[in-house]
Amino acid sequence: MRSDQAEKPAILVLAPMPAAPVSAGNRRRLAATCEALTRGGFAIDLAYYAHEDQIYRRFGQHPPTDLVEMERTFRNVFLIEARTVIPLKTRSTAFGIDEWCPDEVGDFVAWYCSAYPETGAVLVNYVFLSRALERVPPGVLTLIDTHDRFAGRQTQYRPFRAEPNFFYTDAAGEAAGLARADIVLAIQAAEAGYFASLSDSRVLLLPPHFPAQRPFAVPVRVAxxxxxxxxxxxxxxxxxxxxxxxxxxxxxxxxxxxxxxxxxxxxxxxxxxxxxxxxxxxxxxxxxxxxxxxxxxxxxxxxxxxxxxxxxxxxxxxxxxxxxxxxxxxxxxxxxxxxxxxxxxxxxxxxxxxxxxxxxxxxxxxxxxRYAATALAAEAELIELLDRHEDGRASSSPRTRGEGRDDLVVGATSGSEGEGADQPETPSSAPPHHRLPPRSADDEVGRAFSPRA
Missing domain, CATH: 3.40.50.2000 (Glycogen Phosphorylase B;)
Known part of the structure; x- marks a missing residue:
């Protein structure tokens, strides 16, 4: 554990892509969100579900992953191996909302919340990992960073006479996933409006902040x-x-x-x-x-x-x-x-x-x-909300997971039996995932399950 983050309130961030190097748009979004939380005074525990690595390698691409840099950046880093083959095609008109979220992801979240009960919030990247939020105990704030709208995404491919090679779902599936979160983060205003029309969850606009690297200057010529x-x-x-x-x-x-x-x-x-x-x-x-x-x-x-x-x-x-x-x-x-x-x-x-x-x-x-002003104002709003939640944890309990939320039950859109039902948690002393990177945890159990590759 990084000593400079030991006393800060913690947030678990679950992502299907690595946070380093920042070589793709979704990685930049992940890094920007984590940077915003860090600026707000929170320590980040990052759980990387090695999902993207499997998908891109199946297309002959090999985007790099830098676990060492990730460990330098975050309080703790966990690696959840993708044990099952992620489906890239479906015979249905759309993927069920949970078809890309296998049991090992939820099992990890349940283990983490029992091992780190002081963590006040869990944020998952992408709505297709929302099923993992059902393993979060009451009193812990749940968030989804949506990145994109996925309902009807396949229709964008028709002008190109192609089929999508990434997740897409329907409006009912997307709504069911969003309903699992207390807070839904939208990357741009039009999508914020769309998500608000689907869900009773609170929707916040959070465009990523891009710190200025160079001043603007008119090029002498465009070579x-x-x-x-x-x-x-x-x-x-x-x-x-x-x-x-x-x-x-x-x-x-x-x-x-x-x-x-x-x-x-x-x-x-x-x-x-x-x-x-x-x-x-x-x-x-x-x-x-x-x-x-x-x-x-x-x-x-x-x-x-x-x-x-x-x-x-x-x-x-x-x-x-x-x-x-x-x-x-x-x-x-x-x-x-x-x-x-x-x-x-x-x-x-x-x-x-x-x-x-x-x-x-x-x-x-x-x-x-103009964009930078909007991004910084949105970041301040999110941090204020997280601070209020952290301040109130000791004195009051937020609603129980699913309380007053009839739309939490996924029903036919689910890819798993018994989706939406309350599952009793049995805390385990050992993380239920395949492997963790070295130095990713600070307790004896974590170290035992963090062998060097």
Whole structure:
């Protein structure tokens, strides 16, 4: 246990992706949320359910995991091995809300809450892990960081004549999952409104805060435009369309498109005149040093595009589609392009006109300033709520899990027998998971189950 966090109130954060390195949008969201909680005076115990690792490796991708860095960052770090194969396809119209949350996840949460009874809140990332919240005892605040809307997500694939390779559900399933939490965190305003329409749980807007890394400055010229991304479907479909558009009619006097990140592994054969792959880069600074302007030609996806927030934090002007900048509340036309071809046209327009480039840079800076103010205000609201809960734990008991919540019972949307029923907990002295990383716990039992690999 980190000595500087020993006396702070604790929150368990459960995530299906590692918190380090921060090489993908969902990792950036996880890191930003944990950073907000840390700034608020809370100690974080991180439980990493090795779910994402299994999925990406099945597609030949190998995103790195840095357990050592995670241990340096958090009070305790736990690893929950994925013992079962996570289904990527379903014969139903949508996944049941619990099909991606196996028993070992809930078993870990039950063990953790008995081993660390002083922890005041449990936060799970993604609604498909909400089943684990049913193992949280009364008096402990429960939160879901949604990241995205998952009901009807599969319909976004139809224009691409493709099938999704990630979780999607229906509105009834999403509502059942959200109902398990006292607080639902939404990454952007439109999704906050949607979640509020589905659930009686309290919905808070929490856009991630991106600390400013570099001041904005108008580029002397646009020699290179950049795209940074993980190898997920929205990124692949969107940059694929943009690469085709950028290739068309390219001449040496136009900017070069540079692409970085894990996505490069999934883009064989795209390099050529006007397009260059940088591969995976360990440092964001190395990418933004090579991009005068960043493009976000997103054609699908939900949530908030972390690549946009990161680019703005590094002082880079951005051009993108409405989907690409959803959640940033853009007003500049170059931030609300219709499609990949419109993004290309906007890039060429500012490349040829220094006044237009200066206007875009000012608009990007103003966008970032407005967004940052919203993010910090939302963070303060969450911390105030958590502080009130922590202060009141000793003097009053919050409602019992499920009290007055008839919609907690999942019924037909559940992927597990007996979902929603009260299950008696039998505290165990040993964690019910396969393996923990070294130095992940401070008690004798934890150390016994934390062998070095």
């Amino acid at each position: 290179r435009i950049g795209f940074l991304g993980h190898g997920n479907d929205p990124n692949l479909f969107s940059i694929g369309r943009f690469i085709r558009a950028w290739h068309d009619g390219w001449t040496p006097d136009r900017p070069e498109l540079v692409i970085a990140g894990e996505i490069c592994r999934s883009l064989p054969g795209v390099e050529g005149p006007g397009v260059r792959l940088l591969g995976y880069l360990d440092r964001l600074e190395d990418f933004y040093a090579q991009a005068d302007l960043v493009v976000a030609p997103m054609l699908m996806g939900s949530g908030l595009k972390m690549k946009v927030g990161e680019a703005l934090s590094f002082g880079r002007p951005v051009i993108g589609t409405e989907i690409g900048l959803e959640g940033f509340e853009p007003v500049e036309p170059a931030h609300r392009c219709r499609d990949a071809e419109a993004v290309k046209a906007a890039v060429l327009a500012v490349t040829a006109n220094t006044e237009a480039l200066a206007r875009l840079t000012r608009a990007s800076e103003a966008l970032f300033t």
